[in-house]
Amino acid sequence: MDTVEIFDTTLRDGEQSPGFSMNREEKVKLARLIEELGVDILEAGFPIASVYELSARFPRPEPFVHWRIPKDQPAARPRLHMFLATSDLHLKHKLRMTREEALDQITTMMRFARKHCQEIEFSAEDASRSDMDYLCQVIQAVVECGATVINLPDTVGYSTPAEYAEMFRLVRARLGERPDVILSAHCHDDLGLAVANSLAAVQAGVRQLECTINGIGERAGNAAIEELAVALHVRQNFYGVATHLRLEKLYPASRMLSSITGVNVPPNKAVVGANAFAHEAGIHQDGILKNPLTYEIMSPESVGVPARRLVLGKHSGRNAFRARLADLGFETTDAELAELYTLAIARADMEKEITDRDLIAIIHQVRRHASPAPSSSGPATTAAR
Numbered sequence: 110m111d112t113v114e115i116f117d118t119t120l121r122d123g124e125q126s127p128g129f130s131m132n133r134e135e136k137v138k139l140a141r142l143i144e145e146l147g148v149d150i151l152e153a154g155f156p157i158a159s160v161y162e163l164s165a166r167f168p169r170p171e172p173f174v175h176w177r178i179p180k181d182q183p184a185a186r187p188r189l190h191m192f193l194a195t196s197d198l199h200l201k202h203k204l205r206m207t208r209e210e211a212l213d214q215i216t217t218m219m220r221f222a223r224k225h226c227q228e229i230e231f232s233a234e235d236a237s238r239s240d241m242d243y244l245c246q247v248i249q250a251v252v253e254c255g256a257t258v259i260n261l262p263d264t265v266g267y268s269t270p271a272e273y274a275e276m277f278r279l280v281r282a283r284l285g286e287r288p289d290v291i292l293s294a295h296c297h298d299d300l301g302l303a304v305a306n307s308l309a310a311v312q313a314g315v316r317q318l319e320c321t322i323n324g325i326g327e328r329a330g331n332a333a334i335e336e337l338a339v340a341l342h343v344r345q346n347f348y349g350v351a352t353h354l355r356l357e358k359l360y361p362a363s364r365m366l367s368s369i370t371g372v373n374v375p376p377n378k379a380v381v382g383a384n385a386f387a388h389e390a391g392i393h394q395d396g397i398l399k400n401p402l403t404y405e406i407m408s409p410e411s412v413g414v415p416a417r418r419l420v421l422g423k424h425s426g427r428n429a430f431r432a433r434l435a436d437l438g439f440e441t442t443d444a445e446l447a448e449l450y451t452l453a454i455a456r457a458d459m460e461k462e463i464t465d466r467d468l469i470a471i472i473h474q475v476r477r478h479a480s481p482a483p484s485s486s487g488p489a490t491t492a493a494r
């Protein structure tokens with residue numbers, strides 16, 4: 110099966126967004142987990158010091174830098190990432206260059222980069238808003254200079270899936286048969302389309318996806334690695350490509366990033382949100398208990414969400430239930446707790462232990478019996494009804 114390479118930019122695009130800066134130790138700690146996650150390329154960021162550090166410690170993924178060229182290259186397969194904007198908007202108002210001047214600068218920097226590094230990625234910033242003829246001209250030139258990865262970012266999150274895919278189809282057609290050149294997608298989430306655009310790009314032949322843990326990044330963020338990973342896995346029959354990712358590391362990576370930065374993901378976030386596998390509606394709980402496939406397209410365990418179990422023994426008291434329920438976001442009254450305890454013990458007699466899922470089902474059962482009015486103290490939930 111064809112493979113899509115996963116390029117993690119949590120430490121560069123993610124780290125440069127407000128509230129997400131990390132110190133060196135934190136970056137190294139997170140990089141270790143990103144490596145375990147099985148990403149193919151790790152973008153180590155701008156600061157030269159952290160690149161040296163990460164390159165030395167993590168030879169397997171391919172750390173690389175923007176613009177600046179290290180004097181020595183400790184990484185096993187270093188890659189240099191060069192970029193310049195290609196849209197008229199950026200050329201005119203930001204760079205104050207003509208198209209010709211930009212093309213000239215691009216080829217100059219590419220030739221320079223090629224002398225220092227075998228593997229060069231070129232990013233055409235704001236590619237999705239660039240003139241397609243000019244963009245193709247630039248791509249042709251950088252490929253001739255030796256670029257092997259062509260990244261065409263939707264820098265401002267403006268594109269739609271159909272448009273973004275069309276751009277790659279057109280570029281591929283103009284470029285001709287070039288198995289040595291990998292096309293890459295880099296999407297931002299300003300319209301909430303970063304993941305959808307990335308997946309559309311895969312359908313158009315893109316074989317590298319740039320993404321971040323928890324979707325962090327400039328403004329509304331980048332495509333979220335956990336969402337891309339599960340979409341490509343759960344719908345592999347549709348996309349027909351594999352990745353090297355170890356899905357069970359997705360949740361631990363998400364948690365580590367949150368704990369390092371102090372920024373939590375919203376509860377309804379796909380895959381890693383607190384409610385991603387929570388079921389509140391009674392009919393959903395009933396289905397889940399009979400067969401999880403009724404309302405779950407993947408198991409929480411498959412993405413590393415721990416299957417926390419509350420083991421009941423002779424010495425388990427009500428406080429254990431109360432504490433666990435509080436962890437799950439439910440404050441319980443004494444009356445609720447008394448009824449819940451009786452029901453839970455009855456279930457534990459049959460099943461020896463009860464899971465968080467059982468516990469949530471029981472608290473809802475108790476509350477449905479107690480009052481038809483919606484409960485005030487349960488956690489917010491987005492379960493579809």
Ligand code: MN
Pocket residue numbers: 122262264295297326327331
């Ligand atoms: Mn970006």
